[in-house]
Amino acid sequence: MTKTYYEFFCPVKVIAGKAALEHIPYELNGLAAKRPMIITDKGVRAAGLLEPVITACEESGLDIISIYDDVPPDSSTTVVRDIAAIYRKEKCDSIIAIGGGSAIDTGKAVNILVSEGGTDIAKYTGAGVLKHPLKPFFVVPTTAGTGSEVTSVAVITDEAKGVKLPFSSSYLLPNAAIIDPRMTLTLPPHITAATAMDAMTHAVESFTCMAKNPLSDAYATAAIKKVSQSLLHVMDNPKDSHGRLELAQASTMAGIAFSNSMVGLVHSLGHATGAICHLPHGLCMSLYLPYVLEYNLETIREPLGELLLYLEGPEVYAATPASRRAEASISALRSLRDALYKRCQLPRTLKETGKVTEDQLDPIAEMALDDGSIMFNPKEVTLTDARAVLQRAWA
Amino acid sequence: MLAKRFQPMASHARRLYVELMFQVMGRALQAISEVDSEVQREARTLPQGFLFEMMVMPNGSKLIVEHIGEGRFHYHGGSAPRPMDVSIRFKHLAHAFLVMSFQEKTAVAFANDRMLVDGDVSYAMRMTRVLNRLESFILPRIIARRAVKEYPENLHLPEKLISAAQIYLKVATHFVQTARA
Known part of the structure; x- marks a missing residue:
């Protein structure tokens, strides 16, 4: 049956293939971002997957200002608040999320806080709450499955209330998804x-x-x-x-x-x-x-x-x-x-x-x-x- | 030229129709929660005082019901005593009209992005099932098939007629009471 009406939206720049990571500095520069923060988890760091990203940036004279590598498998509002505090303290101006679904969702949620202000991410839960574009946000997936790098949703656990908070907005979509085969080889x-x-x-x-x-x-x-x-x-x-x-x-x-x-x-x-x-x-x-x-x-x-x-x-x-x-x-x-x-x-x-x-x-x-x-x-x-x-x- | 002249009238008629349907459905939700054990079972898990709204964006017609406990709903009309727990919002009057005139099933309207859900999605799913059951009861089978994804196989004519009569009687009584008040 022919679909009588539909909507389709995907403004994410997909940077895919050999030496894709080396495009990150150029792309950040194009968005006037000079002080990126990496958000990832311990598993990614232990697998040595941060090095090629850091090296790619350093070779272009771009320093990674801060690395948060303690994102848990089910990210929480506390983790998001803590990372946002580090982002502000270090005067970062952009986010690179490296990992699977949890690291990427955490990156999306942190981006809401550092762009919109405040420390309570629960304030922004729901659909269509965000009305403005957020800070430059790049995603480097290290698994080949979730597709989170091109979705406009994030889910974060509110530990105190024991509920999962959904966030949905087209502004959560990253500026770029970097698909490099080196990140999934191991x-x-x-x-x-x-x-x-x-x-x-x-x-x-x-x-x-x-x-x-x-x-x-x-x-x-x-x-x-x-x-x-x-x-x-x-x-x-x-x-x-x-x-x-x-x-x-x-x-x-x-x-x-x-x-x-x-x-x-x-x-x-x-x-x-x-x-x-x-x-x-x-x-x-x-x-x-x-x-x-x-x-x-x-x-x-x-x-x-x-x-x-x-x-x-x-x-x-x-x-x-x-x-x-x-x-x-x-x-x-x-x-x-x-x-x-x-x-x-x-x-x-x-x-x-x-x-x-x-x-x-x-x-x-x-x-x-x-x-x-x-x-x-x-x-x-x-x-x-x-x-x-x-x-x-x-x- | 003629079409241009009739356009405001058509728009006004659609607005009135959607407003009337919201009023009927709101009262019917209250009524079905008083007569149908399946709806009561669905509603019982909602928190007491839970407020549900269907509305047309940005400030159009509204249908607001509250779960007052024991699986019973209370119809509040278009004004709420507190902020909503779950709100289903049609993006435009035309989209509400498509659904309320049974030209588009509720599930298809969701799939076509005609509406937004604000609040706990699991409660929204529960309320959608309640609305589907209501439509299956109060609409003739041929129309109900256009409104719901699948007409319930186990809903037989005697049960449907008795329940529909009870619901319509309660809706009519509620309309009269509102008019008197």
Whole structure:
């Protein structure tokens, strides 16, 4: 069906490929930024991923004024306030977030405080609160999956109240996303697989859910093709920088796709499972994807069938009868998961995770129904439906 | 020329229609929370005193209801006693009209960026389910199918007719009481 109305927005400059990091000084200079602060986590620093960024800046005569490397996996309002205080004390004028989803979200939140003023980030929670552009903000992703470098949202935990604060504004989008294959070369196999399946899920849900549109479709299909062609190759050749770049680009493209067309039930279940069972997000995405596609099948038969071309290539697509392509797409995703299980034991069922008990399925189903992404699932989901999908995903 | 002359009238008519629909839906929300156990189950998890608003930006018609406890809603009309907990805001009168005249499903309107949600998204999802159930009850099946993503399979005619009659009776009573006051 033709989309009668849609919106698409992505003003992020994507700087991707060999020696991309070396473009940072030039790009900062173009925004009159001279005193950048790096926000990252201990894992990134320990993996030696800060050195190429610092060296790239120093070689162009640009000093990194301050480095905060203690962002926790679930960033909090206290961390954001502390980093903003250091930014102000050191008179920084720009932010470079280096890391995965948490470091990037923290960078976005810190940018709100240092641009808008104050120490209480909770004041800016919600949609459309920000009315002005923020300070220059660059993102260097070190995982290939979240797509946070091209999304206009951030989530920060308010420890005192025990709630997650969402922030949504187009001003949270970074000025530039720097995609350099050096930053993902050392990712361990398990994380490479889970994050790539996160990108795959962003793209598949973007292409099959209610807010799909022609522009997000183009990004989604390109992302699916890249993940399908490169993921297993990278798993077998982790030091292949071309393959790493392909996955990193797929992640960014899938991020652009889903931030303009939203996601559905896979994410609703994944968010709930993450909150209740503390499983990594990418793992949850990989786990639920085929079960949710089977649940949605009759509503999404046509777009899901189209995806076979990008999942398996033109020969398989041409040889598969149109009426069987949707099922063949699900089979392709299942085969990919089986191959990943063989290589790094990425769980395919809740039981295989070893971290979920059967009595947690009901609370997961109930929480999933209240997740915002369920609104965009093409099929109405009842509590009974959610429970049924979870039962199928159990073992 | 003629179209230009009629445009203000059409706009005024749409405004009146949306205002009327908000008034009916607000009262109907209060009514359904008094008769339907499923709506009461959904509403019970909302905090007591929780305020929900649907409105047309920037300062158009409003529908405000409060959860007064035990899964019951109270309709406040267009003015609120406190700041809202959750607000669903149509970006324009035309978008509210599309939804209120059942030309665009609520879920499609969300997908088309016609509305903004301000406040706790999980509560907004709960209220959307309540609104969907209300529409399934009070609208004829053929129209309800245009309003909700999926018409509930387990909603059969006798239950629908009895509940709809109760809701409409309560809405009419509330209108009369408001007019008398």
